[in-house]
Amino acid sequence: MTSAIVWRRRRAAAGRLWDQFRSQRGGLFGLVILAVIVLLALLAPVITDPSGLDVTHATGGALKPPGDGFLLGTDETGRSVLLLLLWGSRVSLLVGFAATLLCVGIGTIVGIVMAHFGGWVQAVLMRVTDFFLVLPSLVLAAVLSTVLTPGIGSIIIAIAATAWPTTARLVRSQTLAVESRPYIERSWALGAGHWHVIGKHVLPAVLPLVFANTTLTVGQSIITESTLAFLGLGDPNSASWGEMLHNALQVGAVTARAWWYLLPPGLAIGVVVLAFMMCGRALEAVLNPRLRER
Amino acid sequence: MRIRRLGIGVIAMGVAILSAPVVHAQDTAQPKILRVGVTGTYATMNPFTAYHLGDTEVGRVMYAFLTSYSQQDYSPAPGLADKWQVSSDKLTWTYHIRSGMKWSDGQPITAKDVAWTFNKIMTDKTAATANGNFVTDFDTVTAPDDSDVVIKTKAPQATMLALDIPIVPEHVWSKVTDVGKYDNLQYPVVGSGPFTLTNFTQGQSITLKANPDYYGDKPAYDQLEFRHYDNEDAAVQGLKNGDVDVVSGLTPTQYAALQNTPNITVNKARGGRQNDLLVNYQAQTNTNQPVGDANPVLKDPKVRLAIAQSIDVKTLVDKAYGGLAEPGSGMVPAVFGTWHWSPDASQEQKFDLTAAAKTLDDAGYQKGADGVRLDKSGKPITLRLVIDSGVPNENASAQFIKGWLGQVGIGVTVQALSSDAVTDAGSKGQYDLQLNGWTGNPDPDALLSIQICANRPDADGNGNTENFMCDPQIDALYKQQLSETDQAKRVKDVKDLQARLYSLDSSIVIAYPNVLEAYRSDRWASFGLQPAQGGSITHQNGYYGYLLAKPVDSAAAGGGNTGLIVGIVVVVVIVLGGGAFLLSRRRRASADERE
């Protein structure tokens, strides 16, 4: 009975949120772009023939400009850049989402534990968080991606390992704010346990803002992945946009002025990051009414 | 309003005053400078500890060697020694040092300096860091007088005319207490080569001045500079801008793109490097302890044969190397023609995917459900192919190899690692296949020594060979050629060794990449190539590229003018813009106050 009411209330709240989000034109625009890109990524195996990714079957000439059946020209081994771009989106988005999920998971747990339990737990965790926060993230990611067995999984872990402290601190301060409200004290007084307070009160209050904040992390993760690839720490089995750029730069596409090879992956990263950014800002504006247009 | 005009006047006057000395400096006679854009590591100028390729190249122009390699064809040529003789038991070598040579500080160069250098390397472990391998079999090195050096070896050694050791001045280095900590940057650094080091700025540039005391030909210009780029495309842009005159290490794409650029001439040289695919099938330490985690299926020579048959070196050369390489066969690169071996029709393991599949079929490796063959225990055969993520064409090569092996039913996972991780995996035997490469010397000994049992890494991975070759036949041939001083017989031994190696499919040689360079032909007319026909300007086994560079007669040698002018313009724009902005704000602010 009560849970039904709670659900109805939550659904209504979500509906309101969506209405407000829709009024944010930038956010909506970003969401549409993201939807299109995710759809293309998911449909890549259906609408294209993956055998074109195998260099031994490549039909085009080396680094040919657009035309001749290749909408975006070819890479140095004669593969279609458009095909690489489509398939690259799958890897890049996977890295972005997986790293973010991991980062939000770690960050939320650490953040809530810090704020909720306080005392020495907080002191210790705070130092650890600080350690990861002050380490140059690129160094840590670079070191980790060499330590772990090479592969896309290690890259995801490396990115998440450097991104979680920001989330943890955000969650911590939000939790502190929530837990200082009177209704939590009432809840304690009524004999609620840790799990109840965290699960029923803290999480629902904190998560939306964390969500808004982490849309940005997806974009950042994609950028970090491409930077790791640029530094030669990527995974050549997973042809992400970053790997594409890495290859383009390595063969000297800049000198060859092969814009059709250099621009698409970079622009694609930019567009996706920007789209996430717009969504995130819109969400934040919805959740943080002070920023909303009055 | 008045304030603003005054401000602009002051700024303009300032710019005029400040730029005067710059313009003036351009008027004075400029030294002719050869600027080389380089991308490799230049870590130290101490010849005893300099092991990076770039460092040794600078070492070659700073210091003369006992003997050198001819520009024509790498044959042994005089260096500090103008003649030499060997005893009949081939154990005692006597070198005659030419007379009248001087160090760049005016002191005479004598046999004592040579003996001191060798003895230092033989007695001081740190001094042996870079070149210790040359002296391991030396018994004694003495200088009975100022013009003779006598080297006694414990066993006959075929490399006595290929001792790539910079000879240093005893009167400078005998005062150095700890060779490992000495940076050798007391300018001008006392040397004996065609150029004298006058500045080394780590990670930025190296400046050398022509050495008037050099015993040989004098360079036709005043100064040689190496400028460090971390990004090859930036180096090419620097060449186009005229910031540098020569750029080496171009990728095939860059080479093709520069071919039709005005004022720039490209140079394609046959390279002294071989790139190969290592197949890890017998990883054992130098004490015969098995190491590593290679797929045991590789122990089957049929599987290795099938791999060799699945690799089309011609397509790799065309696609992964942009056609700018020679297809590989023997271990010794084709440019060292005397020692190079290639298979005849009966020995050749031709690229033929059908034949490769048949080889595997005959050996009993059946395809599983997903098209991947199963090994004898029924597991799908998947091999790790380790590559260096920093080497441009390795990824492309790996993708082709993966494609072909996939077609014959062998799965491949590519692992791109940083170069240190590649080395680590290599010397611990933790790979199945690995793309590797070695730069050869005019004397084949160094390349061949990689293939003997004694040079396998120890249990900790110490040692620097990564293919774990150990074969009695190869060991015997290696020993034979090392002590063989009859050239024709040694050539036969060397070729037999390569044939045996080829038949084992342990190192499948893919290509001998060309050395691709470009230079400003509006400033430089010619360079001393080595070998003289189709050779390279940089990365020689000599210094002819720099020594014999001829500037174009009426060339405007300076390159910095435009740069400085643009720099001035930028400053002016920023200062003017900033000044105008501030002034306009002040004006507005004061207007507000008045309200």
Add this chain to the structure above:
Amino acid sequence: MTTPATAPELAEPGTAARAGGARYVLGKVGGAVVSLFVVVVLGFFLFRVLPGDPIRLMSRNTSVGTKQVAELRHQFGLDKPLPAQFADYVVALAHGDLGVSLKFSRPVSDLILQALWPTLLLVGVATLISILLGLWQGTRAGWRRGTGFDRFSTGTALALWSAPTFWLGMIFLVVLGSWFPTQGIVDPDTPAGFLPQFLDVLHHLTLPCLTLVAVLYAQYLLVMRSSVVEEMDADYLTTARAKGLRDDVVRSRHAVPNALLPTVTLIFINLGFVVGGAVSVEAVYSWPGLGLLLYQSIADHDGPLLQGLLLVLAGAVLVMNLIGDLLLRVIDPRVRAA
């Protein structure tokens, strides 16, 4: 990397209220010192688990024998057990000795000092320009929220911020490379003397600085913009307007100084991070700073150098955060009084 929308965390009001000024400062400094020590310890062990053997790397592609390799390993103390290596390291560190770089055979502290000023120059100039540009555009965009100027400036900043730094650098290299040097900090042939050297450095600085500014300034713009938006409807601004002051004056004399507060902390937090973030810019333009050194030490697995750099970079972040915290307390009366 800091995300632009992350508002800087304010000093915790709770602790500040309880602690007096001196205790607050001591607490903050103490925390930073502890963090630095954690960096020393974890940093040391982090690099010990790295694969790859520095000695073998040193001897790669040369024909150094097995015995020599073992000798070199002994020389660098790499054959000792880990705790002993750690003790050696801490003792040396206490004496200001960061060890010797394996790749360059030179003291790490020398290398870092040498690379320090190019990085300070690049990062300093880029940050200064970013702050000025970001604050200026952010103020205007916030003040005229929703106008064409707001959309255009915010949009441009976000688009530039969204691109990978190294890619942007390469694009600038292609487009502007003909007019600017693409390597180093100064041409070795530039005549000595302050002015020519100064101009040449400026000339070399242009492209790397431009790239860094393009990526950085969005953060300042966004924070300033939202901060101005928050201040806009504050009562004191209504009062100021009611006094009949012009809109410009209300903005520059009243709104901006208050809106600047959150930005100050952001500036200091970012200052620390920017050095690490300059890696790709320095690698693209071969700018001989800490970032390039870092890039090279990663590529060559130069343990002592990496460790030294990590310490310096982490230390920079800690110090900057500390300054940011303390400064905020000084300039924002609300934090002090709370």
